[in-house]
Amino acid sequence: MNKTDIQTALNWRYATKSFDNTKKISKEDWRLLEESLVKSPSSFGLQPWKFLIIQNPELREKLKPATWGQSQVTDSSHFVVLTTLDKLNIDYVDTYLKRIAEVRGVSLESLDGYRKGIIGNLIDGPRAPTVRHWADRQAYIAMGFLMETAALLGIDACPIEGLEPDKYDEILNLKGSGYHTIAAVALGYRNQNDKYASAKKVRFPAESVVKYLE
Numbered sequence: 001m002n003k004t005d006i007q008t009a010l011n012w013r014y015a016t017k018s019f020d021n022t023k024k025i026s027k028e029d030w031r032l033l034e035e036s037l038v039k040s041p042s043s044f045g046l047q048p049w050k051f052l053i054i055q056n057p058e059l060r061e062k063l064k065p066a067t068w069g070q071s072q073v074t075d076s077s078h079f080v081v082l083t084t085l086d087k088l089n090i091d092y093v094d095t096y097l098k099r100i101a102e103v104r105g106v107s108l109e110s111l112d113g114y115r116k117g118i119i120g121n122l123i124d125g126p127r128a129p130t131v132r133h134w135a136d137r138q139a140y141i142a143m144g145f146l147m148e149t150a151a152l153l154g155i156d157a158c159p160i161e162g163l164e165p166d167k168y169d170e171i172l173n174l175k176g177s178g179y180h181t182i183a184a185v186a187l188g189y190r191n192q193n194d195k196y197a198s199a200k201k202v203r204f205p206a207e208s209v210v211k212y213l214e
Helices: 003-012 029-036 057-067 092-103 107-125 126-153 165-171
Strands: 050-055 080-086 156-160 179-190
Touching: 003 126, 029 080, 029 126, 050 126, 057 165, 080 126, 092 156, 107 126, 126 156, 126 179, 165 179
Parallel strands: none
Antiparallel strands: 050 080, 080 179, 156 179
């Protein structure tokens, strides 16, 4: 993939309002999209999220009213709900550190300084009172990775914040699970009658939103 391909994908993508419900994402392409979620970066690498792929049609119908009636919920090929941790605790941190030790072949003792840094910052430190908001922000990094990967594959996507998180949590049985709904992303292929597909992309000029400090 060259620079022109990337530029084309950036210009081609838009927040798809109407999906063609007869077109489905292939298993091969979906594996790449799933991998983009799994491999998204996060602060400290802690990955305080869980991605729910809602493929059950009846469940999607239940979610639609809690998404302001938006058709993307039911018409898209894949519907992803991004959820994050209600709180961060030492057990979760230790589980993550064990995973590091396993994957990288290092001892847990060698990670003790890293462990203290995480706990001192997010559990006992200055960010402890707002750690839920910290976790929420990580989900948006994953959302960006998912949407950009989709664009590079020629797959349409629509990020959705227009939903009622509490109702989602109730419908998806998240209450008491340790996770809560943040946002969603619908993915698939645009309906050719979607008027927004041909609308010009409206952005402020680069010089008004990008500032170089040299």
